[in-house]
Amino acid sequence: MAKHATPLLDQLESGPWPSFVSDLKQEAAARAKNENNIEYQISQDAVEDLLGVLELSYNHGRCHWKHGGIVGVFGYGGGVIGRYCDQPEMFPGVAHFHTMRVNQPGGKFYTAEYLRKLCDLWDFRGSGITNMHGSTGDIIFLGTTTPQIEEIFWELSHDLEQDLGGSGSNLRTPSDCIGAARCEYACYDTQAICYDLTQEYQDELHRPAFPYKFKFKFDGCPNCCVASIARSDISFIGTWRDDIKIDQEAVQAYIGGEIPPNGNAHSGRDWGAFDIDKEVINLCPTNCMWMEGKDLKIDTKECTRCMHCINVMPRALRIGDDRGLSMLVGAKAPILDGAQMGSLLVPFVKVEEPYDEIKEVIEAIWDYWMEEGKNRERLGELMKRQGFQKLLAATGIDPVAQHVQEPRSNPYIFWNEEEVEGGWDRDVNEFRKHHLR
Amino acid sequence: MAFVSSGYNTDKPMENRISDIGPKKYDLFYPPVIAKNKGKWLYHEILKPGVLVHVSETGDEVFTVRCGGARLMSTTHIREICEIAEKHCDGHLRFTTRNNIEFMVDSKDKVEPLIQDLESRKFDGGSFKFPVGGTGAGVTNIVHTQGWVHCHTPATDASGPVKATMDVLFDDFKDHKLPAQLRVSLACCLNMCGAVHCSDIAILGYHRKPPMLDHEYLDKMCEIPLAIAACPTAAIKPAKVEVNGETLKSVAVKNERCMFCGNCYTMCPSMPLADTEGDGIVIMAGGKVSNRISAPKFSKVVVAFLPNEAPRWPSTTATIKKIVEAYSAGANKYERVGEWAERIGWERFFDKCELPFTHHLIDDFRDPAYYTWRQTSQFKF
Numbered sequence: 001m002a003k004h005a006t007p008l009l010d011q012l013e014s015g016p017w018p019s020f021v022s023d024l025k026q027e028a029a030a031r032a033k034n035e036n037n038i039e040y041q042i043s044q045d046a047v048e049d050l051l052g053v054l055e056l057s058y059n060h061g062r063c064h065w066k067h068g069g070i071v072g073v074f075g076y077g078g079g080v081i082g083r084y085c086d087q088p089e090m091f092p093g094v095a096h097f098h099t100m101r102v103n104q105p106g107g108k109f110y111t112a113e114y115l116r117k118l119c120d121l122w123d124f125r126g127s128g129i130t131n132m133h134g135s136t137g138d139i140i141f142l143g144t145t146t147p148q149i150e151e152i153f154w155e156l157s158h159d160l161e162q163d164l165g166g167s168g169s170n171l172r173t174p175s176d177c178i179g180a181a182r183c184e185y186a187c188y189d190t191q192a193i194c195y196d197l198t199q200e201y202q203d204e205l206h207r208p209a210f211p212y213k214f215k216f217k218f219d220g221c222p223n224c225c226v227a228s229i230a231r232s233d234i235s236f237i238g239t240w241r242d243d244i245k246i247d248q249e250a251v252q253a254y255i256g257g258e259i260p261p262n263g264n265a266h267s268g269r270d271w272g273a274f275d276i277d278k279e280v281i282n283l284c285p286t287n288c289m290w291m292e293g294k295d296l297k298i299d300t301k302e303c304t305r306c307m308h309c310i311n312v313m314p315r316a317l318r319i320g321d322d323r324g325l326s327m328l329v330g331a332k333a334p335i336l337d338g339a340q341m342g343s344l345l346v347p348f349v350k351v352e353e354p355y356d357e358i359k360e361v362i363e364a365i366w367d368y369w370m371e372e373g374k375n376r377e378r379l380g381e382l383m384k385r386q387g388f389q390k391l392l393a394a395t396g397i398d399p400v401a402q403h404v405q406e407p408r409s410n411p412y413i414f415w416n417e418e419e420v421e422g423g424w425d426r427d428v429n430e431f432r433k434h435h436l437r
Numbered sequence: 438m439a440f441v442s443s444g445y446n447t448d449k450p451m452e453n454r455i456s457d458i459g460p461k462k463y464d465l466f467y468p469p470v471i472a473k474n475k476g477k478w479l480y481h482e483i484l485k486p487g488v489l490v491h492v493s494e495t496g497d498e499v500f501t502v503r504c505g506g507a508r509l510m511s512t513t514h515i516r517e518i519c520e521i522a523e524k525h526c527d528g529h530l531r532f533t534t535r536n537n538i539e540f541m542v543d544s545k546d547k548v549e550p551l552i553q554d555l556e557s558r559k560f561d562g563g564s565f566k567f568p569v570g571g572t573g574a575g576v577t578n579i580v581h582t583q584g585w586v587h588c589h590t591p592a593t594d595a596s597g598p599v600k601a602t603m604d605v606l607f608d609d610f611k612d613h614k615l616p617a618q619l620r621v622s623l624a625c626c627l628n629m630c631g632a633v634h635c636s637d638i639a640i641l642g643y644h645r646k647p648p649m650l651d652h653e654y655l656d657k658m659c660e661i662p663l664a665i666a667a668c669p670t671a672a673i674k675p676a677k678v679e680v681n682g683e684t685l686k687s688v689a690v691k692n693e694r695c696m697f698c699g700n701c702y703t704m705c706p707s708m709p710l711a712d713t714e715g716d717g718i719v720i721m722a723g724g725k726v727s728n729r730i731s732a733p734k735f736s737k738v739v740v741a742f743l744p745n746e747a748p749r750w751p752s753t754t755a756t757i758k759k760i761v762e763a764y765s766a767g768a769n770k771y772e773r774v775g776e777w778a779e780r781i782g783w784e785r786f787f788d789k790c791e792l793p794f795t796h797h798l799i800d801d802f803r804d805p806a807y808y809t810w811r812q813t814s815q816f817k818f
Contacts, residue, residue: 142587
């Protein structure tokens with residue numbers, strides 16, 4: 001028998017898509033039954049009360065969680081987010097219901113053995129409710145009490161050799177796409193560099209010293225499956241500089257209908273026979289492809305590596321061999337001054353351990369932002385406020401035409417005095433000798 | 438129950454402390470076929486919705502079965518995922534960026550038993566636990582935020598509208614009949630803990646009432662200068678107020694300058710915005726993050742407001758369904774929602790989707806607004 005009636009939530013149990021309500025209910029029942037005799041360290045009723053408080057929100061159209069609360073583990077300034085219910089007497093099981101962010105493994109690969117250890121810990125010391133995963137990428141433990149936080153961290157770090165993720169004004173948990181592990185489009189090993197930088201910058205991740213949050217995301221190719229270009233302060237996007245590799249026989253196989261286009265992604269509708277002109281050549285954004293007899297030709301110099309032709313014909317076209325990544329900086333969601341897309345800062349850099357060239361850029365950006373950024377100002381907002389030139393100067397990167405979509409359409413150039421012959425100090429009396437008042 | 442110590446000593450927090458160790462290293466968890474063929478993959482194909490094969494230059498193949506699920510997940514459910522992974526995949530699995538679960542096997546004969554097992558598992562309430570799909574030119578899982586289940590600033594729930602929307606779009610999760618992939622995302626307030634601002638269709642929680650002022654507590658709970666500085670439109674100023682005959686330091690809000698972002702509430706808990714009628718959903722459309730063919734784009738606001746209709750948000754799901762159907766009928770192969778809208782013109786987008794155009798949809802927020810007005814004689818009647 002459920003502790004709280006949930007007639008509104010119950011309506012979300014029907015329909016085909018996996019119901020989180022059914023899942024919460026099975027967890028509530030499992031805790032009530034406690035078949036494994038777990039010595040629950042937070043309320044056994046936590047999930048019952050979570051369902052109850054959520055039902056109340058469904059009635060009110062408002063949430064019932066209080067604002068923040070400073071909780072954490074000793075020596076860290078992030079990784080734990082305080083959460084208190086604003087109806088603690090009605091729902092004592094979730095009166096204190098803090099979140100813990102656990103740094104996910106690269107590519108979000110797991111073994112059952114490891115996941116079970118996380119589950120054992122979270123059943124014992126938390127609510128048994130998680131997010132797999134949070135938006136930034138962390139494993140999210142949803143709901144525990146203050147006295148359990150150090151205990152959980154101790155067991156995570158000692159028994160599972162696992163650290164927390166980031167929150168607050170620090171480096172947020174970096175995340176990556178599946179990359180070379182299972183994708184032929186990967187231009188660099190996203191997981192290797194993501195792991196390396198995560199380890200290198202543990203201090204920045206755990207101890208808030210920045211003006212605001214800072215995100216790294218690693219996309220192996222311009223398809224951008226982890227959306228780095230839209231949401232990370234530094235977006236690392238794989239790219240290449242040489243020719244797309246062409247298997248002309250496979251091109252003919254696509255033309256002949258032997259291989260379905262786009263990896264069979266359009267199998268649910270009859271789009272007619274594959275037409276390489278219509279579906280590839282004419283959709284190329286730079287018109288750098290053509291057929292010469294039976295051969296597909298690409299003018300590499302004009303290619304902007306949008307991935308469309310490769311996506312359509314993955315068995316015929318492959319990314320080049322001179323691979324690296326582009327760094328785009330300053331992306332963020334709308335709050336406050338509107339959304340910003342990442343802007344190209346480093347057109348190309350090779351991705352080679354120990355990634356010194358990349359780290360130099362990162363650290364120059366941080367120095368600049370920590371010096372100039374206001375409280376709660378994202379890098380992108382600082383760039384908007386001070387201009388892209390300031391970032392170039394701070395990182396020592398030379399301006400190139402690739403940095404802009406188009407050059408400025410106003411001539412209001414902030415010339416530096418040293419750029420103008422003779423400087424700015426002039427004698428007005430000397431001037432007046434030739435120009436009467 | 439009695440407190441059980443982990444070994445942590447409150448009096449000596451630094452004793453035997455382990456910190457700054459980072460995450461588990463990724464390659465500890467690679468299935469053998471992944472470890473062996475990393476960086477050697479030649480191509481992939483989607484055998485049917487939800488089922489991929491990747492072929493390596495070594496001749497090895499890995500078959501991936503992708504299934505959807507709620508990102509709000511219990512340990513009971515995770516243990517079931519583990520059981521499936523052990524039964525079919527030697528204990529290996531992964532999650533995708535969009536909250537799907539992927540089970541990988543190294544030979545084709547293991548695929549069908551895995552799919553049958555996944556599709557046979559249902560919750561007591563009747564929904565699928567592990568529906569297979571989410572690939573190719575269809576709808577994949579919705580990325581979303583916490584909503585009412587755990588956040589303090591939401592203007593709508595997350596898990597509920599996601600469940601309701603995916604029920605409506607379920608056929609497109611299971612099929613490849615759209616012109617291109619269609620990514621739906623939800624953020625329960627404009628802090629946007631996900632990248633919903635670049636999605637084919639974005640569901641965004643939004644407040645419409647300025648903050649209430651809890652004068653009696655405001656100066657005790659908040660740093661007033663921080664609350665004032667938090668406002669992007671400078672709508673907040675310091676004020677002295679009389680409460681029960683006592684003069685207190687507080688703030689005043691110029692309501693007509695408020696665009697309801699909630700940033701003041703983030704800095705000051707005595708300025709809550711949430712409201713049953715005021716809160717609801719904005720629908721945005723036409724964004725993308727891929728660089729394929731055209732540059733990444735922001736989603737545009739196409740419906741200014743829909744009410745929170747718990748538990749199933751019918752106005753929201755009906756609007757999304759209409760957009761998906763109009764897109765599916767009108768777009769060319771490979772064309773994303775935003776590319777389709779730009780080709781036919783946004784005026785035509787509103788016709789095709791049968792959505793009313795209202796003054797709310799014309800940008801009036803700062804400089805970028807100007808660039809969105811029509812500055813050509815070219816338009817469609």
